[in-house]
Amino acid sequence: MxxxxxxxxxxxxxxxxxxxxxxxxxxxxxxxxxxxDPSQLDLVSDQRLFxxxxxxxxLDIVEARVDAGADGTWVWVRFSDGHxxxxxxxELAIAIDPDDGCPDPIAWRSDLGTPPRHDWRELHRPAAxxxxxxxxxxxxxxxxHDSPTTEGTVLEVAGTFGYVRETNFxxxxxxxxxxxxxxxxxxxxxxxxxxxxxYRVPTPGIQLLHCLVNDTSxxxxxxxxxxxxxxxxxxxxxxxxxxxxDTMVRFHFRDxxxxxxxxxxxxxxxHRRRVTGLHYSPRLDHLPLMDDERTRAFHRARRxxxxxxxxxxxxxxxxxxxxxxxxxxxxxxxxxxxxxxxQEGPRHLQGCYIDHDAPxxxxxxxxxxxxxPFARSGEG
Ligand SMILES: O=C(O)CCC(=O)C(=O)O
Numbered sequence: 001m002x003x004x005x006x007x008x009x010x011x012x013x014x015x016x017x018x019x020x021x022x023x024x025x026x027x028x029x030x031x032x033x034x035x036x037d038p039s040q041l042d043l044v045s046d047q048r049l050f051x052x053x054x055x056x057x058x059l060d061i062v063e064a065r066v067d068a069g070a071d072g073t074w075v076w077v078r079f080s081d082g083h084x085x086x087x088x089x090x091e092l093a094i095a096i097d098p099d100d101g102c103p104d105p106i107a108w109r110s111d112l113g114t115p116p117r118h119d120w121r122e123l124h125r126p127a128a129x130x131x132x133x134x135x136x137x138x139x140x141x142x143x144x145h146d147s148p149t150t151e152g153t154v155l156e157v158a159g160t161f162g163y164v165r166e167t168n169f170x171x172x173x174x175x176x177x178x179x180x181x182x183x184x185x186x187x188x189x190x191x192x193x194x195x196x197x198x199y200r201v202p203t204p205g206i207q208l209l210h211c212l213v214n215d216t217s218x219x220x221x222x223x224x225x226x227x228x229x230x231x232x233x234x235x236x237x238x239x240x241x242x243x244x245x246d247t248m249v250r251f252h253f254r255d256x257x258x259x260x261x262x263x264x265x266x267x268x269x270x271h272r273r274r275v276t277g278l279h280y281s282p283r284l285d286h287l288p289l290m291d292d293e294r295t296r297a298f299h300r301a302r303r304x305x306x307x308x309x310x311x312x313x314x315x316x317x318x319x320x321x322x323x324x325x326x327x328x329x330x331x332x333x334x335x336x337x338x339x340x341x342x343q344e345g346p347r348h349l350q351g352c353y354i355d356h357d358a359p360x361x362x363x364x365x366x367x368x369x370x371x372x373p374f375a376r377s378g379e380g
Contacts, residue, residue: 004093006066006075015064015077019096028061028079034095037085056081101364103138105332107228114318115139115223115326120147123160126366133161133363141223141328147210149322154210154350157325162358165204167197168258175209175349177342188342193224193309193334196353198279199251199260203331204353210325215345221320222336223328229308230267230275233301240301245269247298250286251279266302268331277331282306309334320349329356 004019006026015026033052035041040049063078066089073089116135122128123144136142147153154172158164164171177188185191197204209221234241244267252261266285268276279285287298308314317338320326328335330353340347 004096006073006089006092008064008066013064015061015066015075017092017096026061028059029055029057031061031075031077031087031092032059032079032081032083034087034092035083035085036087036091037083040083040085100360101367102360103134105140105227106138107231108139108225109228109314110312110316112139112225112316114316115141115143115328117143117145120144120157120323120325126370129160130363130366130370130372133359133366136161136327136329136359137363140225140227140332141326143320144325144327145321145323147323147325149212151212151350154208154325154352157210157327158208158352158354161327161362162206162354165353165355167200167204167353168260172350172352175351176347177340188219188340188347190339191336192282193222193315193336194281195278195334196281196330197253197260198264198281198284199253199262201262202355203262203264203279205330205356206327206354206359207330207335207351208325208327208354209320209335209349209351211320211322212348212350213322213345214320214347214349216340216342216347217344218338218340219319219347220317220338221326222315222317222338223326224309224314224316224334224336226278226280226332226334227275229305229314230278232308232314233305234275237301237304240297240304241267243294243298243301244305245273247290247294248288249279250288251281251284252286253284266305277329278305278334279331280305280309280334 004017006015006017007023008014009016015031016023017026032055036043041047042049058080060080061077062080065076067074067076075087075089075092076084077087078084116139118128118132118135123132132142132144144157147157152172155164175185177186195203196207230241245265247265248263249266250261250263252259254260264279266279268279270276287295290298326335
């Protein structure tokens with residue numbers, strides 16, 4: 001990863017920044033917005049004391065200097081609105097290429113074997129929780145083992161990582177075979193890889209499934225990493241990948257009390273077009289009317305996505321044992337299960353949802369409390 005460095009152009013005297021082998025001028029308006037002067041920024045809340053949209057559009061840098069010394073490198077600037085400030089070059093470099101302080105995702109395939117495992121009895125220890133959060137953020141899934149097999153434990157496990165999100169299914173939902181239930185998850189049928197509730201806004205970020213009992217020989221849990229699968233899809237068919245990113249699909253759910261509906265793409269990407277996850281549930285998606293060629297191309301791409309999601313090379317499959325809770329990013333790690341025969345004995349899981357933001361926040365706070373060095377993403 002290259003780090004932005006600042007210099008003054010010896011010919012023009014303009015302040016420049018070099019990044020990824022190219023040097024360009026630093027826009028005055030951008031730099032002025034970075035102000036950390038106490039007259040411009042409340043240092044306690046880290047919130048601005050001025051409205052950046054009120055800066056003059058023709059703002060300029062009238063004088064600039066880069067000073068390297070024992071206390072670091074500083075960029076001193078005087079702006080045409082009279083404001084002068086000494087900026088810490090390291091902080092400016094971070095503003096250009098921000099690091100959110102969480103590990104980067106690690107794409108995985110079937111050779112992962114099982115999700116990283118963490119002992120419930122240890123998670124009250126900050127270092128153990130930090131390690132569990134690290135693995136969750138990197139792999140998108142962990143299994144918490146040796147938790148009690150009492151009803152409602154899933155909420156306690158969820159509370160360790162974030163805040164429970166209640167839905168029309170309740171604060172928690174029971175996954176067991178119920179004839180004529182309002183969701184196929186509550187029948188003994190196999191479930192292919194899917195994300196939950198793509199019809200909800202926002203979709204559930206993280207799902208927990210906690211096993212209370214499984215006396216059947218089936219009902220194996222399956223997980224697939226959307227990042228690994230879409231890496232492959234993008235390499236094979238970049239245009240098809242783009243269609244799955246750029247086509248808004250309608251998802252909906254209806255029962256007697258609920259009517260939910262959303263429009264979103266099947267593949268979600270971030271500002272750098274890196275895949276963050278999928279909205280994928282082949283029982284629930286409805287295409288917009290597009291021209292014939294685009295519709296066929298979309299179908300081809302979605303079919304290939306489905307093949308890859310079901311390819312054993314990408315899937316891990318395991319029996320969730322009583323007392324184990326599977327925690328997984330609902331959009332990044334698609335889940336499913338093999339079918340089971342309810343005549344063999346009971347199978348009962350309890351599930352709930354939490355949002356993405358709390359585990360990330362807890363990880364950052366724990367690292368601060370444990371005095372871990374601030375690491376660039378991916379350095380753990
Ligand atoms: O029964 C399971 O293991 C998974 C259930 C499921 O896919 C769900 O509740 O969304």
